[in-house]
Structure formats: structure tokens, C-alpha cells
Amino acid sequence: MRIGELSERTGIPRRMLRYYEETGMLVPGRCENGYRDYDEQSADRALQIRGLLDAGMPTRVIKQVLPCLKQPGVALVFDATPETIDILERERDSMSERIETLTRSRDAISRYIDTIRRLRMRRPEEVSSRA
Amino acid sequence: MRIGELSERTGIPRRMLRYYEETGMLVPGRCENGYRDYDEQSADRALQIRGLLDAGMPTRVIKQVLPCLKQPGVALVFDATPETIDILERERDSMSERIETLTRSRDAISRYIDTIRRLRMRRPEEVSSRA
DNA sequence: TCCGACCTTCACATAAGTGTGAGGGTCAAG
DNA sequence: CTTGACCCTCACACTTATGTGAAGGTCGGA
16 A cells, blocks of 8 residues: 555554654555555554654664564564564563553552542532533 | 752753753752752652653643642642543543553563573574574 | 862753655546 | 646754753852
């Protein structure tokens, strides 16, 4: 498929898809006329990239990490040098930290929202109620 | 405590602590002579900010979200307009998405590492073993 | 008193991710 | 053959989070 369709399917702007190619994260094939030609998997892959970027992971790291994420057929293990494994382990750990931080904060927000909700139900007159 | 001590305790550069103030995320008191004066809680708060920034949350949002995170005494509920709650809910949901994406990716990386490890143990001769 | 280790503000610089648009090619449908 | 909807590359601009350094104030100890 061409870039426009992928963009529509994923909601990711064309500009960004080109950027993903520029950084080597998602490199499509090319048609005769020079148009980018994305395969079916590209949609998943693009969304994965989007999610990781949103989670603060830099493109450089995403490029390192992406090969692990296309699970079907781990035939690509051959290029795993000890350093690569080190990098992956460090990245896994830093991701765990992020997950913990995010989870703690999210849960705190949830509790906060619940508290407000409960207060509002019990003493509506004390709360701005122009909902 | 002054900025230097907070910086040492948290590992966050002075420059960034000043930036946190500039953006309203962490505003210290001031001594007579103009020096910033941070209280004890500031260390936790600064680390929280750091974690959320690393997780890709923009300062604008962190500022919104931080009040929920100092749990002891939810006496600050008064300034929670319906819009604020909306924002918080959206933020909570987007954090959940991030957590899911990160978790999926991290688990995939873990599996990948495990696979490599297992292969290396069983057929050491096929693997570059200059460890 | 003066030095060194702090602190201040201001400002310029950079990298990453993203927006926007110019100038131009491709191609199918009218 | 022209028009419209795609696509291309290139390039400039913006924001956010950061680094770095200049010019100068504060203050405790030799």
C-alpha cells in the first residue's frame, strides 16, 4: 500500500511515516515510480513505533528494539552479539522503571478521581456542580 | 536545602531543577539572599517529575497531574472543576495505554533475550562466544 | 581581606519530533 | 489533453527538554 493509505489506517501523518523511514525504524519498499510501498505488517509496526515514541523512547533505541517485536520466527537471532544483549537488558530494565513510575502515578490519579467523585456524591452542595 | 544539595541527592542537574521551577512543576521558596530553598519533600517530587518526563509526559501535563500525587491529605480537592476531572481521566487513560504498550514491548524483549540465552546454552558452537 | 565554593539571571545552542509548504512528478478519469 | 488526487524531495520553522557559559552576588574560612 502507499503512504496515504497507511496514514489513514493508522492515523499517523505522512510526514511522520517518512520520518520513521529516515531514521531507519520503518523502511518500506519502492514502486517503479519511486512511491513508497508498505506491506501489511507495516500498520502494526507503525503503531508500535508510535506507542514507543509516545512513551518517550528515542528512535535510536526503538530501532534496536523493534527486531525483537516481530515474534513470528525468531530466525533473526543470528545478529545478537553480547553487546546487543547488554543493550537489550538495560533497555528492558529502564522500561520496567518507566512502567512502575507510570503505574504509580496512574493509580494515584485514579484514587484522586475516585475521592472527588465520592465527595461530590455525599455533599453536592459543597461542590461546583455545573456539570 | 539549596539547589546544589537537592541536585546531589536526586542526581538531577541544577539546570533542570531551575527549569522545573520555570515551568511551575516544582517551585521552591527563597532565602533572604535570593537562593532557592527546597523542603524535604522536594526530593521525591523532583524524582517523580523526572520519571514522568522520561516516560514522555510533557511538563504541561505533569503540572496538572502532580497535585494528585501528594497523597497525604487530599484537602486540595476544592479546585477540582469538572474540566479538571475530564483532563485527569483522559490522562489516566492515555497513561494506561502507554503502560500497555511498554509492557508488551518489554515482555517481547524479555522473551527474545531468553530465547537467545537458551540457544546459546544448547549450541554454543553456533554462537559468537567472545564473552 | 580575599579566595573558593556556592548561588543568581540571562542567553545562546542543540537535538528530537513534528508542522507546513514550495516545486515538481505520476496517473487515472473525464 | 487536462484536471485532480495522489506521490516525491527539500527545506525552513517551531517546541520541548537539555547543555553550556558568561557576568555577577553571597558567604565562610585561611
